[in-house]
Amino acid sequence: MSRFTDLFMGMLGATPKKPEKVSEKVQKIMFLKYEDKDRYIKEKLHARAHHATSHKWRNRRWAVLIATNLLFVLSFSLDIQILEGALTASRFVGFHLIDLNSALQVTLAHKYVIVNLLIGTFTVFLLWVLLGGRTFCSWVCPYHLVAEWFEALHLKLVEKKIVTDHEFHRGARTVFWILFALMALITGYTVFETVSPTGILSRALIYGPGLALGWVFLLLLFEVFWSRRAWCRYICPIGLTYGVVGAISPLRVSYNVERCFHEGDCRKVCLVPHVLDVTIKGRAAEENMSLGPDCTRCGLCVDICPTDALRYEIKGLSKLL
Known part of the structure; x- marks a missing residue:
């Protein structure tokens, strides 16, 4: 199968596999890492020791997410008609915007296509094709932000061995x-x-x-005491819909195998760690590779990487600062 097919199947729940063929350049890079193991370990320890903790992309993401949702609130409370409605269906200065998964649900329920629905869906479709579909999850979705805060509590409880994280099959x-x-x-x-x-x-x-907030609170409790980020990882169809849409997006997080020390910190912070399977030794087929369509572009891996092996890029252009 092609890499695109592998990534797409991985988004649907398939287990990532080792590449069938590895480029000669990657073979040479890995050979040099193993050949001079002492220098490799020394450089790895030095990089980690001198890497200042950064929350640059996380802070930018939180700011965009809060500002977007706050604009909905202000538009309604002040009646300024800039961004009307809610995330499922809205109008931005008169342009209809319809959440793609909501549009699909409405179309299936009513069994015909509403014209305004089609217009709003097409606008949003183009937006997330450009930005990368699952960017919606980490840069716009309010539940993602709240769940991220509660996830910190879950990780502390796991660290203290008060709770155990239970994983489910991603195909769910x-x-x-x-x-x-x-x-x-x-x-x-x-x-x-x-x-x-x-x-x-x-x-x-x-x-x-x-009263519906009670359901949200129960979900958060389930994620704190039983399964880390369960809704986003194993249930929510929005992420899957937007992942399909953004599969060909020019905006991506790219990985460079030569700069990587394979320490695994990136996978520990990632909401969808299977997209970072490529950072495991022996899993990279090319020197530079983009992460799969299930990547939310949250930037947590970019912030934590001590050697700039992971970074934002627009396909064909230089990295984003």
């Missing part, structure tokens, strides 16, 4: 995507929108809290 998300689509088609009701913490939080911020 694909199964849930199909189930939610079938429920909309069969019942004529957008079932997912009723339970989606993304929509619930977005509407609560704009129009005020409701």
Whole structure:
């Protein structure tokens, strides 16, 4: 299979595999690392010791996410009609914007395409093709931010051995995507929108809290005491929909095998660590490789990498600062 097919199947839940063929340049790089092992280890320890902890991309992401959702709130409360509606369906200075997964659910439920829905969907489709589909998850979705804060609590409890993290098969998300689509088609009701913490939080911020926030709180408790980031990793169909859309995005996080010391810190902080499988020794087929479509472009791996082996890039252009 081609690398694109492997990455796409990985997004659906397939286990990452070792490359069938490794370029001569990568073979040479890995040979030199093993040949001069002492120097390699010394450089690795030096890089980690002198790498200042950075939250540059995380802080930028939080700022964009908070500003986007705050604009919804201000537009409604001040009636300034800049960004009306909520994340599931909105209008930006008159342009319709429809969440792609919500549009799919509505179309399946009603069994016909609404014109405004088609216009709004096309606009959002182009936006996330350019930015990388799952960028929505980490740079816009309010539940992602709240879950990220609660994840810190989960990790502390795990460290103190108060709780144990339970993992599920990543293919569960694909199964849930199909189930939610079938429920909309069969019942004529957008079932997912009723339970989606993304929509619930977005509407609560704009129009005020409701009983549905209780469901969001239960999800967060489940993630704190049982399974790390369970909703985003194993259930939410939004991430899968946007991953498919952004598969050909020019904006990406790229990996350079020569600069990598394979210490694994990047995989520890990643929401979808399977996209960083390429950073494991022997898993890189080329010297420079982009991460898969399931990457949320959150920047946590870029911030933590001590040698700039991971960085943001626009395909064909230099890295982003």
